[in-house]
Amino acid sequence: MKLVFSLCILVLFIEANSCLEQSNLTDLILLKNEELKCKMFKKCRFDVLIRSDISLDLLSINSSDQSVLKFNRISLCSGQKCSPKKDFGSLSLNNSMDYQIYQVEIQSVLIGKAALDFNLFDQIKINSCPITITQPRRVIDIVFDIMIYTFGLMISLLMGILLDKKCILNIFKIPKAMFIGFFCQYLIMPLLAFSICNIFGLTPIESLALFIYGCSPGGAGSNNWTILFGGDLDLSAVLTFVSVLSSMFMMPFWVYTLGSVFSNKAHIQIPILGLFGNLMITIVPCITGLILNIRYPKMKKFALKVAKPFTLCVLLTFLILAFVTKFYSFQLLKLRHWISGPLIPWFGYFVGGLAAWILRLPFNQVKTVAIETGVQNIGVAFLIIYTNLPSPEADFAALPIMSVAFLTNMPLYFLLIIVKIYKHFSQDDEDEKNPQEKNVESGPEIDPMITQNKN
DSSP states (O other): OHHHHHHHHHHHHHHHHHHHHTSOGGGTEEOOSSOEEEETTOEEEEEEEEETTOOGGGEEEEESOTTTEEEEEEEEOOSTTSOOGGGSTTOOGGGGGGEEEEEEEEEEOSSEEEEEEEEETTTEEEEEEEEEEEOOOOHHHHHHHHHHHHHHHHHHHHHHHTOOHHHHHHHHHSTHHHHHHHHIIIIIHHHHHHHHHHHTTOOHHHHHHHHHHHTOOBOTHHHHHHHHTTOOHHHHHHHHHHHHHHHHHHHHHHHTTTTHHHHHHHTOOOOHHHHHHHHHHHHHHHHHHHHHHHHOTTHHHHHHHHHHHHHHHHHHHHHHHHHHHSGGGGGTOOHHHHHHHHHHHHHHHHHHHHHHHHTTOOHHHHHHHHHHHHOBOHHHHHHHHHHHSOTTHHHHHTHHHHHHHHHTTHHHHHHHHHHHHHHHHHHHHHHHHHHHHHHHHHOSOOOHHHHHHHO
């Protein structure tokens, strides 16, 4: 029986080969010319034309990448849901009756690109259908996008309100610290990001995104860290404001010069108007906040009270929603993403502080420049990437920046814990010494009964 079955398969194989020799392989299964896209978490269906003399028993359909999409089933299409045969451009009207419409169902697994291969006997490739799996658009994804824009506008507004007109004038009178901070922000950080992208061998699109982050202005979170470490809050607010305004010409300068090395390799160009529009979302609220501060000076006191809890709330909300909505991206994160991304702000803290110390700034301003250099506005980078790049390119580009979002502040938390522990034990030492010092200063205690007997 096994011998008979093998002979039958051999005969079928020979007949199929002779049939294929008489026709073009791609004519056996016809696909639409349009690019097929499927959102993640969805089952997608598309129509194919299969020549009538091709049996489904001889046909095998496989995904080129099972981690991106899986083939579910194929069935004969009937009814109004089927695509008309004229939609298949390569099909002539003369032989349209020789084909039947079938519907193929796939299951999206993860964002990315893969192909559905149509084979005969698992050996002869007839045709291949490229499919792109894009990011989902659920209700929670829409909420996440709205909250990112809203929080970004509110943080930029808060940043402007924290500015003080008198402090700005004082800092501009002695601009040394401001120029050092600007130098670190827009010269050291872009060059540092460019070097790290090349050292770790990131893909061109990942390198472009990480370089955009390295060119981003300072973030509002730097003001809170400056307060916690006893830095110069006025200098922090001015540096953040100056970096935000300067981003209008500094970011395009770097993106379209040094950044073109990555964009040309990735075959992606970020439109200049789109870049300016993204930056205006940060700049306009910041200027509005400054105007409100000048018009209503009491608003700064209120802003100082809410700045820390509000920023903390925004950070936690962002991390939680990012984890919930983009959890599938963690499957794409590699070790190179976890290392390369955070190294940019971590080196920024060190290099910024070292430059300020070498140039003999006061220690509170050294801490401020270090924090301002390392804490970048990661929201601007995300905004530029997701509004100017299509999915799934934007999702792959954002991978190293996701690691930055989770690990940027780790050195600051570590140092803050060390400072708190040091202050706690140094305070205990002072409390132990104080009673002895008081006794020495006041002299020995005199018994009042002895004083009365002498009288």
